[in-house]
Amino acid sequence: MSALRSVIDFAIGDAQAEKAVPPTGFTVRLTVFSAAAMAFLVVFALALSLAAGRLADRWGDELARSATVRISAPVEQMAAQTEAALNVLSTTEGVENARALSIDEQRDLLAPWFGSELPLDALPLPQMIEVIETAQGFDGDGLRLRLSGEVPGAVLDNHASWRVPLVSAAGSLRMLGWISIILIALATGAMITLAANAALAANAQVIAVMRLVGARDSYIAQAFMRRFTLRALTGAAVGTVLGGVALLFLPSASEEGGFLTGLGLQGGHWLLLLLIPILAAAVAFLATRLAARNTLRSLT
Amino acid sequence: MVNPIRTIARRVIETARALRHNRAQVCRQTAAGRKGQSLIELDTVAHSYSGGELFNEVSLRLAPGSFHFLTGPSGSGKTTFLKLCYGALVPTSGVVRIFDEDVRQMSRDDIAMARRRVGVVHQDCQFLDHLSLRENLALPLTVSGHEALDDDANLRELMVWVGLTARADAMPPELSGGERQRAALARALIMSPDVILADEPTGNVDWEMSQRLLTLLIELNRMGKTIMIATHDLGLIRAAKNHVQARVLRISGRRLQLAGADL
Numbered sequence: 001m002s003a004l005r006s007v008i009d010f011a012i013g014d015a016q017a018e019k020a021v022p023p024t025g026f027t028v029r030l031t032v033f034s035a036a037a038m039a040f041l042v043v044f045a046l047a048l049s050l051a052a053g054r055l056a057d058r059w060g061d062e063l064a065r066s067a068t069v070r071i072s073a074p075v076e077q078m079a080a081q082t083e084a085a086l087n088v089l090s091t092t093e094g095v096e097n098a099r100a101l102s103i104d105e106q107r108d109l110l111a112p113w114f115g116s117e118l119p120l121d122a123l124p125l126p127q128m129i130e131v132i133e134t135a136q137g138f139d140g141d142g143l144r145l146r147l148s149g150e151v152p153g154a155v156l157d158n159h160a161s162w163r164v165p166l167v168s169a170a171g172s173l174r175m176l177g178w179i180s181i182i183l184i185a186l187a188t189g190a191m192i193t194l195a196a197n198a199a200l201a202a203n204a205q206v207i208a209v210m211r212l213v214g215a216r217d218s219y220i221a222q223a224f225m226r227r228f229t230l231r232a233l234t235g236a237a238v239g240t241v242l243g244g245v246a247l248l249f250l251p252s253a254s255e256e257g258g259f260l261t262g263l264g265l266q267g268g269h270w271l272l273l274l275l276i277p278i279l280a281a282a283v284a285f286l287a288t289r290l291a292a293r294n295t296l297r298s299l300t
Numbered sequence: 301m302v303n304p305i306r307t308i309a310r311r312v313i314e315t316a317r318a319l320r321h322n323r324a325q326v327c328r329q330t331a332a333g334r335k336g337q338s339l340i341e342l343d344t345v346a347h348s349y350s351g352g353e354l355f356n357e358v359s360l361r362l363a364p365g366s367f368h369f370l371t372g373p374s375g376s377g378k379t380t381f382l383k384l385c386y387g388a389l390v391p392t393s394g395v396v397r398i399f400d401e402d403v404r405q406m407s408r409d410d411i412a413m414a415r416r417r418v419g420v421v422h423q424d425c426q427f428l429d430h431l432s433l434r435e436n437l438a439l440p441l442t443v444s445g446h447e448a449l450d451d452d453a454n455l456r457e458l459m460v461w462v463g464l465t466a467r468a469d470a471m472p473p474e475l476s477g478g479e480r481q482r483a484a485l486a487r488a489l490i491m492s493p494d495v496i497l498a499d500e501p502t503g504n505v506d507w508e509m510s511q512r513l514l515t516l517l518i519e520l521n522r523m524g525k526t527i528m529i530a531t532h533d534l535g536l537i538r539a540a541k542n543h544v545q546a547r548v549l550r551i552s553g554r555r556l557q558l559a560g561a562d563l
Contacts, residue, residue, distance in 0.1 A: 020442060022430045209426050212388070213487070214416035215443035216409050297408070 013226050020210060021203055021223040027195040031228055034191040035235030035284070036242070038184050039276050043243025045184065046272060049177025051263050056170030059163065065137075066159065069098070069129040073153035082127050085151045089131060092146070094138030101128045126153075188232070188280060189287040196228055196291040207299060221292035225285055232284030236277040244273050338363050338397070339495050339526050340385050340418075345394035347380060354380055356554045358394070362495065362528060367521045367544050369537050370530040371559060372551035378530040379423065381551065382497045385528070386418045387411040399494075416444055419488030421498035425480045427472035433483055434459070434468040440491045455490065461516075462486045477504030485513055495526040502536055510536060518543045 069089070073081045082100050089098035101109075106128060107116070140158050147154040200207070210220055250264045265272070338361035345358045354377040362368065362385070372378050383389040384396050387403050396403045398414045406414070427436045435442075438455055446452075459465045462482040467475065475483065481504045488496055496517065502510035514536060521527045521544055531537070540546055550559040 017442070019435070020428065020431065020439065206428055209428055210439070210443055211412065212415065212420060212422075212426060213440040213443055214412050214491070216412040218409075219443055 010222075010226060010229075014222070017219060017223040018227070021206055021220070021227075023227065027199045027202075028231060030195045031192055031231040031284070032235035032238075034188060034195075035232040035280050036239035038188040038191075039236035039239030039280055040243040040246075042181055042184050042276050043240055043247065043273060045177050045180040046276075047247055047263055047265055049174050049181070050265060050269050050272075052170050052173035052177060054266070056167050056174060059170060060167045065133045065135075067131040067133065067138075067140075068157045068159070069131060069147065070126045070155045070157060071129070071151065071153045072126040072155070075124075077153070078127055081151050081153050082129065085129055085147065085154050088143075088146050088150055089129070092138055092143055094134050094136055095131055095143075096134045097132040098129055101130060185279065185283050189283045192228055192232060192284045192287040193291045196224060196288040197295065199224060199228075200292060200295040204299070207296065211299060217293070217296040220296060221289060224292050225288045228288040229281050229285045233277050233281040236280030240273050240276045244270070339399060341395075341397040342384065342391075343395040343397070345384065345391040345396060347377070347384060347389065348392045349380075353392075353554055355551070355556070358556045360549070360556060362526050364494070364526055365521065365524050366526050367518075367540075367546040368528040369540070369546055369548045370528060370551070371532055371534075371537070371548060374532070376551040378551060379499055381556075382420070382499050382528070382530055385495075385497055386415055386420055416440065416491050417494045419491065419493035419496040421481075421484045421488045421496070421501045423499040423503060425472075425484040427480070427483070429472050432469050432471060433464060433475065436472060437483060437487045437490060440487060444491070458486045458490060478506060478509055481505045482509065482513070485516070489516075489520070493525070495528070496520065498527070498529045498531075500531055500533075501529060502531065502533055511539065514540055515543075 069085055071078065071081050071085055086098055086100065089095050106125060109128075140156065144156050147156055207220055247264045340360075340362040342358055342360045346356045347354050358381075370378050370381060380389065384391055385398070387396070387398055387406065390396070390403055398406070398411075399417065401410065401414070403411070427433075428439065431439070434455065437459065438446075438452065441452070441455075456465070459468055462485065464479060464483055464486070467479060472480065472483075481501060485498070485501060488498070498517070501513055501517075505513065510533075517527050517529065518540065529536075537546070537548060548559040550557045
């Protein structure tokens, strides 16, 4: 409760203290513009990070639950080996469903590479079996052993060889997004520190007079901290709104568009934008406090 | 017959005291001050500026209720001496105690609180040019948490006494030298300090005003305030001799000397 009271008191401020420290024009514009620009960038970094996270989760989830059994056998044994493989799969713990793909489905899979008029009958194609796993998944090594014993032409592919790099790439992208947000926050802090130092230096005489008449450092620092915090809050709010509007104009997610069309925010993630101005204000508060402490300590 | 200056001075002191924001802390410090024999004490103090020594082995005690004049040629270190007395400078060696606390041991907050009990009249007045005269005079109250400046009767009376009521809304650059000096003294008094340190307080005022300022300072001294005035105006010192027991100190040869007998 007292913390809330402190925040409210800080937001309301002390009119006399505010008046005692005159605002310096260029630091006002610098702080507001920096905060707005940084907030705008954070919106996109956040959207990128969240989109990458969604992608990593989706790929990881979907691919982890599916596998393929490929049967390469002479034509006269194909049906028998397919039947045997399905039997093995149906008795394997962790396999939810397994079915052999039809000729048409296999044609559709190959169409992007060979065209839709492909004469599958003329090609010695393997038979594909799609395997859907349960949430617990199956024992891949055990299943391979059973298949090699009972279905000599079967090869199990659980997609790990290409799934892992994809999920890893998406995870890295997500990490890059968060690192970007942290770097932007640090850069914002650095810029506000510079602006605060400039304001403190410009008001050195004011500070000296206030110290002379008995002002404590906390009283003087408070005036600067409040001013820079509110400026950062205002600038970041503007930047966040602009970034949010820009996100609205991005294409919505679709299967055809792939990753780039899913860059926007979804559902409750929009609420995260509310945190950006608050975080910018917190960064400004800490940066100004540090700058004020260091500067005031050097004065008598 | 009622002495109007005395009445105003007393009211200034009494009402300003009541306005102090951090009463508990001030009271604690006042008690600490009374325990000792001096409000400000310099013990074998030396001070140097970039290798050049201004003072050496200077010792002085400002007892409660004492009145001192500090004289010396220009550049002898009168202003530096006063700065040592209110903690704006730390001596190169020796000890400065303000209200019984060693300046070196005092935190910045301690020094700020001590300055609320030491009224300083600067040679160059040191006003905030973006604030009106009224706001400048009220600055010590403002920084100590007092808010109702517009209705502050004490502030109004103080402005009446220094003759600046009509200039209350003027900005410091618009004031004459004499007006600035009077305003600086008024600002130093607004918190009813225990000690008043004045650096050439009559340097920019006419004879009549310098007498008014001196009279007020003498009245404050009679009410128990400790006064130190740095000046090279011997006329001011002579004018004080009929009214107050004052010690005249002179900075000479990097030492502090008693300049003859008490006036």
